[in-house]
Amino acid sequence: MNTCVLDIRSLEGSRGGFRFFLPSLTLSSGQAMIVTGPSGCGKSTLLDILGLVLQPGSAGIFQVRGVDIPALWASRRKDVLARVRAEHLGYILQTGGLLPFVDVLANIRLSARELTVFDPAWEDYLLDVLGLRPLVSLMPSALSIGERQRVAVARALLYRPDLVLADEPTAALDPARSADVMALLLELVKASGSALVLVSHDQSLVGSMELPTLVASSAQDTSGSRTLFTWKGAPP
Numbered sequence: 713m714n715t716c717v718l719d720i721r722s723l724e725g726s727r728g729g730f731r732f733f734l735p736s737l738t739l740s741s742g743q744a745m746i747v748t749g750p751s752g753c754g755k756s757t758l759l760d761i762l763g764l765v766l767q768p769g770s771a772g773i774f775q776v777r778g779v780d781i782p783a784l785w786a787s788r789r790k791d792v793l794a795r796v797r798a799e800h801l802g803y804i805l806q807t808g809g810l811l812p813f814v815d816v817l818a819n820i821r822l823s824a825r826e827l828t829v830f831d832p833a834w835e836d837y838l839l840d841v842l843g844l845r846p847l848v849s850l851m852p853s854a855l856s857i858g859e860r861q862r863v864a865v866a867r868a869l870l871y872r873p874d875l876v877l878a879d880e881p882t883a884a885l886d887p888a889r890s891a892d893v894m895a896l897l898l899e900l901v902k903a904s905g906s907a908l909v910l911v912s913h914d915q916s917l918v919g920s921m922e923l924p925t926l927v928a929s930s931a932q933d934t935s936g937s938r939t940l941f942t943w944k945g946a947p948p
Contacts, residue, residue, distance in 0.1 A: 749928025802868035808860035
C-alpha cells in the first residue's frame with residue numbers, strides 16, 4: 713500500500729524579489745516526478761522549501777508524512793524541522809556535496825550513522841549497482857564528477873528516506889552519463905520505496921524520462937517576477 717509522503721495545496725514562496733505559486737502536489741511512496749523550467753525561475757527555491765530549509769510564504773496544506781510543516785515554522789520549532797528533515801528526506805546536490813576530508817564509504821554512511829540506521833545488505837546492493845565498491849577507500853578529490861554523483865545517490869538512499877530531492881543531479885555530466893545516472897537513480901528510488909522530486913532544466917533528459925512533470929513559467933507584474941508551477945499532462 714502506497715503512503716502519502718508529500719501533500720501540498722496553494723503553496724506560495726519567495727526569495728528576494730522573486731515569488732512563486734504551486735497550486736497542488738501530492739506524492740506517494742514509489743512515485744517520481746520532475747520539476748523543470750528555465751534557469752532562474754525558482755526551481756531550486758521550491759526545492760529548498762520542500763527540503764525544509766526555506767520557510768514558505770503561505771500554504772493551505774503542506775505536509776510531509778502527515779507533519780504540518782507551516783505550523784512548525786510558525787512556532788519556530790527548528791529542532792523538529794531538523795528532525796523531520798533528517799528522518800524523512802534525502803538530498804542530492806548538483807555537485808554531490810561530499811565532505812572532502814573523509815573517504816567515499818564515510819560519506820555514504822554519514823546520514824545513516826546520524827540516524828543509527830544501517831542495513832548492510834542494502835548498502836552492499838547500492839555499492840554494487842552504482843559501481844562504487846572499488847572506490848570506497850578513496851577521497852572525494854580522487855573521484856570524477858560522475859563518480860561523485862553516484863556517491864551522492866548512495867548517501868541519499870542508504871537509509872531509505874521517504875522523499876528524495878534531487879537538484880540538477882546531472883547538470884555537470886555529458887548526455888550519456890546523465891542518462892546512466894538517471895536510470896540508476898530511478899531504479900534505486902523504486903527499489904527503496906522512496907518518492908522522488910527531481911529538478912532539471914535539461915529538456916532532452918526530461919522528455920526521455922516520461923515522468924509527471926511540473927513546469928515553471930515566469931512573468932513580471934507590479935510586485936516583480938512571479939513563477940507559476942503547472943502540470944504538463946496528468947499529475948502523479
